[in-house]
Amino acid sequence: MEAKKSHEPIFWTLFSAGGVVAALLLPVHLFIFGMAVPLHWIHGPAYNLLLSLAQMPIARLYLFVMCSLPLFHFAHRFRYTLYDGLQIKHLNEVVFASCYGIAVLGTVAAGWLLWRI
Amino acid sequence: MAAGGTRVRTANSDRSESITMARNIDIELQVSRYSPEQDLEPHLQSYRVPIRDEWVILDALNYVKDKIDGTLTFRWSCRMGICGSCGYMINGEPKLGCATFLKDYAPGPVKIEPLRNFPIVRDLVIEISDFLEKLKKVKPWLIHEGSNGQGEYLQTPDQLEQFRQHSMCINCLLCYAACPISGLDPIFIGPAALALAHRYNKDSRDQGSAERMATLSHPDGIWGCTFVGECTRVCPKHVDPAGAIQQYKLAAAMDGMKSFLMPWGKR
Numbered sequence: 406m407e408a409k410k411s412h413e414p415i416f417w418t419l420f421s422a423g424g425v426v427a428a429l430l431l432p433v434h435l436f437i438f439g440m441a442v443p444l445h446w447i448h449g450p451a452y453n454l455l456l457s458l459a460q461m462p463i464a465r466l467y468l469f470v471m472c473s474l475p476l477f478h479f480a481h482r483f484r485y486t487l488y489d490g491l492q493i494k495h496l497n498e499v500v501f502a503s504c505y506g507i508a509v510l511g512t513v514a515a516g517w518l519l520w521r522i
Numbered sequence: 523m524a525a526g527g528t529r530v531r532t533a534n535s536d537r538s539e540s541i542t543m544a545r546n547i548d549i550e551l552q553v554s555r556y557s558p559e560q561d562l563e564p565h566l567q568s569y570r571v572p573i574r575d576e577w578v579i580l581d582a583l584n585y586v587k588d589k590i591d592g593t594l595t596f597r598w599s600c601r602m603g604i605c606g607s608c609g610y611m612i613n614g615e616p617k618l619g620c621a622t623f624l625k626d627y628a629p630g631p632v633k634i635e636p637l638r639n640f641p642i643v644r645d646l647v648i649e650i651s652d653f654l655e656k657l658k659k660v661k662p663w664l665i666h667e668g669s670n671g672q673g674e675y676l677q678t679p680d681q682l683e684q685f686r687q688h689s690m691c692i693n694c695l696l697c698y699a700a701c702p703i704s705g706l707d708p709i710f711i712g713p714a715a716l717a718l719a720h721r722y723n724k725d726s727r728d729q730g731s732a733e734r735m736a737t738l739s740h741p742d743g744i745w746g747c748t749f750v751g752e753c754t755r756v757c758p759k760h761v762d763p764a765g766a767i768q769q770y771k772l773a774a775a776m777d778g779m780k781s782f783l784m785p786w787g788k789r
Contacts, residue, residue, distance in 0.1 A: 421772070
């Protein structure tokens with residue numbers, strides 16, 4: 406069987422890395438900044454302190470990766486859910502462009518927001 | 523008289539008890555029948571068979587074949603989970619007939635059908651030549667150039683442990699019946715063949731991983747798998763095909779990255 410050049414390794418790697426971020430890092434951040442601080446379970450850092458932390462290049466990069474990779478994880482999983490769940494593999498190009506398009510848009514939006522803070 | 527009456531009552535109650543027991547100790551099998559010369563599609567046929575503690579589904583099928591209906595057709599051989607011949611859908615779940623106890627399905631009925639996702643030859647017998655072709659494609663044998671000049675190739679326990687789990691496959695095809703992708707995409711190479719390819723790639727004596735990579739890192743190979751994981755759940759030998767495929771994906775992705783970043787390098 407002749408090996409067909411596949412782009413799948415790239416998208417699977419993004420999916421896989423996004424899965425790790427979504428499973429390990431996101432819940433920690435959501436718990437701390439989405440629940441524990443607003444509900445006063447813990448005393449959060451002052452806004453200005455947090456803002457100056459988020460303005461550090463390494464923190465921006467971290468936040469960018471945390472926003473972007475889970476979007477690619479979603480795109481890959483949702484793409485196959487549409488293929489197999491709705492049996493629309495014949496619409497491959499549309500599904501592919503829509504799913505990864507959303508991930509790219511989200512990534513650009515995250516990059517733009519992080520750039521402006 | 524009284525004594526006689528008691529005896530009569532005892533005899534009656536014994537008889538009714540034995541009738542009740544007879545009802546409890548047999549079970550209805552609903553077996554899928556299909557004869558390509560006569561039937562347009564498979565249909566279910568009912569048989570009542572006794573339940574015995576030590577009987578597995580295969581014993582029940584053999585009872586039907588020997589005592590009730592000699593035309594019933596099914597594959598079996600070793601009766602001990604080694605040959606992989608007696609895979610059936612038992613109440614909708616892919617299982618080995620020789621490793622599934624009949625009494626677990628009491629009071630019944632038990633529905634026995636051929637493995638899903640395969641063409642049916644007759645009754646419970648499936649057509650497996652497509653799988654055999656796929657198996658051949660992944661080169662499930664040791665590929666090794668030359669000789670070490672010392673006879674045997676020794677392995678450490680750690681090296682053996684790398685692939686031992688994946689070498690337990692008996693080709694029973696339960697994983698193909700459980701895999702939704704195999705059902706949707708017939709050209710998908712499928713769990714057992716991919717796990718077996720991984721088994722040889724992980725073997726320290728093998729040198730064929732690059733050769734296999736060309737075949738397996740393919741949309742119909744490992745990338746066809748969406749990690750549903752049913753193959754691993756139903757595997758009677760705990761081969762973990764889903765895990766093997768994910769490990770293989772990582773290796774293929776690293777290989778892909780390497781050839782992308784260093785296109786001049788040797789694959």
